Every structure is written in structure tokens, then in C-alpha cells.
Amino acid sequence: MxxxxxxxxxxxxxxxxxxxxxxxxxxxxxxxxxxxxxxxxxxxxxxxxxxxxxxxxxxxxxxxxxxxxxxxxxxxxxxxxxxxxxxxxxxxxxxxxxxxxxxxxxxxxxxxxxxxxxxxxxxxxxxxxxxxxxxxxxxxxxxxxxxxxxxxxxxxxxxxxxxxxxxxxxxxxxxxxxxxxxxxxxxxxxxxxxxxxLDYLPDVTPQQRRKRGLAAHLPERPGVYLFRGPNDEVLYVGTARNLRRRARQYFTGSEHRGRMREMVALAERVDGLECAHALEAEVRELRLLAAHRPAYNRRSKNPRKAWWVVLTDEPFPRLSVVRAPRDGALGPFRSQAAAKLAADTLAGAAGLRTCTLRIPAEGADARPCALAELGRCGAPCAGRQTTAEYAPSVATVTELQAGRGDSALRLAQRQLDDLAEAEHFEQAARRRDQLAVLVRAVERGHRLAALAAIPELVAAAPDGSGGWEFAVIRHGRLASAGVARRGVPPMPVVDALVASAETVLPDAGPLHGANPEEVGILLRWLVRPGVRLVRTARPWAEPARGAGGWRPWLDRVATAEALEALETVG
Structure with a gap:
């Protein structure tokens, strides 16, 4: 033997x-x-x-x-x-x-x-x-x-x-x-x-060479691999199109990362989770990272817990940055700073107050802040604005969140143009960048929410060999995955995948409880060239009056930013 x-x-x-x-x-x-x-x-x-x-x-x-x-x-x-x-x-x-x-x-x-x-x-x-x-x-x-x-x-x-x-x-x-x-x-x-x-070269330690047999049992199939330590703890999680080949590379000279060598020295076992195709492997890797938070995965050190912008529930609502999404929330944002920047930009465009005072419906008699003196707040805190007068500002924000209108973005654009006409170019550039952050977030949020709203969607992608790779998606989660190789009738495979798919109960919030990163992975796969929709429980449609129409403006902003960067380098 x-x-x-x-x-x-x-x-x-x-x-x-x-x-x-x-x-x-x-x-x-x-x-x-x-x-x-x-x-x-x-x-x-x-x-x-x-x-x-x-x-x-x-x-x-x-x-x-x-x-x-x-x-x-x-x-x-x-x-x-x-x-x-x-x-x-x-x-x-x-x-x-x-x-x-x-x-x-x-x-x-x-x-x-x-x-x-x-x-x-x-x-x-x-x-x-x-x-x-x-x-x-x-x-x-x-x-x-x-x-x-x-x-x-x-x-x-x-x-x-x-x-x-x-x-x-x-x-x-x-x-x-x-x-x-x-x-x-x-x-x-x-x-x-x-x-x-590569294994024979001198920079491979004898300990690495001795452990290469840990990958011998893995299949030559796509999937997720897990390196486990002496106490069966998960040290590292990764994906591969060929599990055996990829895992074996950690024991050869092709692996130069010091952290990975340290991880290999601790590893006692390599487990493999075979997947139908690369999409399933990517989603399962994401879920395993969240479940185990392995010490040697950089992504698990700072798990992407999204931030959201919501309207507070009070007579004179203001925008607040929160962790837990609820219906009508704007986001997701990858950082609290980005969410705060978007909230400030939106509040300034819509005319919402930014103070944290609890203002009763009948108004108050507090001293107005500097923003009121500058004409950027109606000062409901001083009784200068009624709830009825404040309501249009709130409606402007809710329309943007729901994708029913973009008047808030147009108001922000008008403020930006006024600054440029007054030749306040540095301030205008900052406002432009702040508006770009808001537009990107709104557009991405609407796209993710449109997918997460669908109770069930089945899609197929060509596998490059005459067959098909299938994904059953329910409320923004991968519920089932499979393949129909060349010559195999595809629809019976689809029916079997749907019948065995995970049951998904929607939760509150724009994404119905789905992980924003998983929804993003699925969205990127769905819009790839060649991917086809097999069936869907409801039409997949994004808001007609959201931020999608601002894509040409975003492209112009990106071009302007690139030119400014070149000028700075020059």
C-alpha cells in the first residue's frame, strides 16, 4: 500500500x-x-x-x-x-x-x-x-x-x-x-x-510535503474545502473548481503566503463539500464563513453586516442609521460611514431635520440650530413648521426608498449645480461624490430588493459542454442547485430541484431577511451573458422611477473622478 x-x-x-x-x-x-x-x-x-x-x-x-x-x-x-x-x-x-x-x-x-x-x-x-x-x-x-x-x-x-x-x-x-x-x-x-x-523546490517545508496526502480523498469536482485543526475547528474555508487539485496546492511550492503555511502546519484534516457548480460553491462558502468565522480567512475577521438608513417613527421623522433592516429601509451599506454619508446627503436634499430632538406633533419652542439660520431646515423644533408642512420632505424620501420617484436625487443635483454656478468648485466636487455614494446605494438596493421579493425563480446557465447549470432562488437565497449534462432532458431535472429545494420563509426588510452578500452573488450570476430564466413566480422587475435612470450620470461621474486622479498623479 x-x-x-x-x-x-x-x-x-x-x-x-x-x-x-x-x-x-x-x-x-x-x-x-x-x-x-x-x-x-x-x-x-x-x-x-x-x-x-x-x-x-x-x-x-x-x-x-x-x-x-x-x-x-x-x-x-x-x-x-x-x-x-x-x-x-x-x-x-x-x-x-x-x-x-x-x-x-x-x-x-x-x-x-x-x-x-x-x-x-x-x-x-x-x-x-x-x-x-x-x-x-x-x-x-x-x-x-x-x-x-x-x-x-x-x-x-x-x-x-x-x-x-x-x-x-x-x-x-x-x-x-x-x-x-x-x-x-x-x-x-x-x-x-x-x-x-513546485513541491520539490526548497521553500516547501518537509511538514508541508508530509501533509499532502490530506487532500488525496477529495473529488475532482467543484465545491468548498475546509481545513480543520487539532480540535476539529475550522481553520480556513475556500472554493475550487477542482477540490483535490486546489487543496493539494497548499502543500506545494505554489503556496507562498506565510499565513497559509502557518494554517497548513496546524491542519489535521481537509473536508470537502461537493457542489453542483461554482455558484453553489460560492454561496456555501459565504454561509460557512458566517457560521465558523475561521481564523485564517480575512473575510471572516470582519463579517459584512450591512447598515441601513431608515426614517424614525415620530411626528417629525429624521433619518437614522441602523443594523436591523425593516420595511422601507434604504440600503444595504457596507459601512456605517457610507450609510451616514448617504443619510446626510438625502436629508440635506429633502429638507429633513438632522437633530436628534424628540419633537411633539404640536411643535416645540426650542432654539433653532445653525442649519435653520442657513435655510437648510424648517426648524420644527422651534414651532416654525407643522407636521403637514414637513410631510412633503418625508414623502420625497419614502418615494425614493420605494422606487416611486427620484425627486430627492434631482433636488440634490440642483444644489450641486448651484454650487458649481457660484464657482464653489471644491464644495461642488464633494457634493458630487456624496451624491454618487447615495445614487449607487439606492440603485444597488433596488436591484437586490427586486430579486429578494420573488418567492421563487429558476434560472439556467450553459455549462460550456452542451449542458446546463440550474439554480432555484427563493427570496434572495439559493434554495437548490443542480446540473443537466449534455443529452439529459433538462426539465425533469428542474422539477426535481424545485421539489427538493429549501423552504424559505420571508422576513421583514427590503431583502426579506436574506444576506445582502448572497443576494449580490446570485444577482451577478443571473445577469451573466447566456443565463436564462426558466420560470419565475412573479415578474422580475426593478423600479422604473428609482436610481436606475441615473446610471449615465454615474458613468460620467466615474469618468470625471478618473480624470481628476490622472491630473493629481501628473
């Missing part, structure tokens, strides 16, 4: 012969990585020992090349004067390397420059494994085998067909030969897959 730490044949992951490597080398000016300084990029794409393509270009480094670098590489300022800048080269290189494993000799140097360039010019660095031939050589070769681990010394020792010349493409070609020679040496040691190669 195999030992627990030995992977079975079908668990080996991606065989090295089927892995596409992009071996890269850079020449630089020697300046610290910061988005500039690269003078040449060379890369070779290989799979199964066969060269699939090459990438080579000189790069304008954005500054002078020191004489000692010119002497080393032979690359002069004249050679790069007409070369493209790195921001023009990056898209082509990232496309060339897409989906491949990056390889470099002293990989931290090369990837450090490339990461810095991507960060400086707004490109996303690909989340791909990186293999360093320097570290691999130090792991494979003993000191008596070689006096040096420099690329030139390894190329001579291992019989590389290309001699390194301190030019990027030549050095990348030499690194390809070094990589293949090193892989031949680790094969007899049981390293046959990419995962095992």
Missing part, C-alpha cells in the same frame, strides 16, 4: 511533458525595478522538449545605459534609441506567456522587473507558477558537481547547446537547455508533474 504522502498516479496533476514553459531573460541598466530600466527581453516557449516559439525585442529603458553595462551586454544607447518603451512591449510579452509556467535563472530578478513594469503601467501580472533554475540547480546539484551556479557555469556543465552571452534571447535559450537537463535529473527522484516540481 502506498504511504499517505505518496500521490496516486491519477493525482499527479499536470505532467511535465505536457506543461508549457516560457523561459525568459532580461537585460537591464542595473537600476532598481520600478517600471523602467529594461533594455532587452528574450523568451522561449517550450513544451515536451519542443520549441513552440521565441520572443525577442530591445527596449528603450527610459534613461542612459551605464558604461559597465554596455561593456557587459554590448547594448548601447544608440541600439535602443528607436526601440519601443516597455509599456508597448508588455502586452505582446504577456500574450506570448499567457497560460504558461514562467522560468528564469534567478527568477526573482527577472520577474521583479516585469512585475514592477506591469504595476507601473496598469497591466495585471498573471497568477502563474514560476520556476527558478538557480534554485532548482542548487536543489539538484551538490557543491562537488560545480564550483558555481551561474548560468554560464551550468550551461557548460550540463552541455547546453547555446552559450550565454549576456544577451536576452541567447541566455533564455541556454536556460532552456539547463532546465531540461535539471528535469532529467529530478525524474528518477519521483518528480514527474508540475505540482511535484
Amino acid at each position: 502506498d504511504s499517505p504522502s505518496q500521490l496516486a498516479f491519477d493525482e499527479l496533476g499536470t505532467p511535465l511533458r505536457d506543461t508549457t514553459f516560457v523561459v525568459v531573460d532580461l537585460e537591464t541598466t542595473g537600476a532598481p525595478p520600478g517600471g523602467e530600466g529594461i533594455t532587452e527581453i528574450g523568451a522561449v516557449k517550450v513544451r515536451g522538449g519542443e520549441v513552440l516559439g521565441e520572443f525577442a525585442t530591445l527596449v528603450d529603458p527610459g534613461g542612459p545605459i551605464p558604461p559597465q553595462i554596455v561593456a557587459l551586454t554590448g547594448i548601447t544607447g544608440a541600439m535602443v534609441s528607436d526601440a519601443p518603451r516597455v509599456e508597448r512591449v508588455l502586452p505582446a510579452f504577456l500574450e506570448f506567456a499567457a497560460g504558461s509556467v514562467l522560468v528564469a535563472h534567478n527568477a526573482g530578478f527577472d520577474t521583479g522587473y516585469l512585475r514592477a513594469a506591469c504595476r507601473a503601467h496598469g497591466y495585471a501580472w498573471p497568477r502563474t507558477p514560476v520556476v527558478c533554475t538557480l534554485r532548482l540547480a542548487r536543489r539538484v546539484l551538490a557543491r562537488q558537481d560545480t564550483h558555481s551556479f551561474r548560468l554560464s557555469a551550468l550551461a557548460r556543465l550540463l552541455g547546453a547547446r547555446t552559450e550565454p552571452t549576456h544577451r536576452a534571447l541567447d541566455d533564455a535559450r541556454a536556460t532552456v537547455d539547463v532546465l531540461h537537463a535539471l528535469l532529467e535529473r529530478v525524474g528518477p527522484l519521483g518528480v514527474h508533474s508540475l505540482e511535484e516540481l
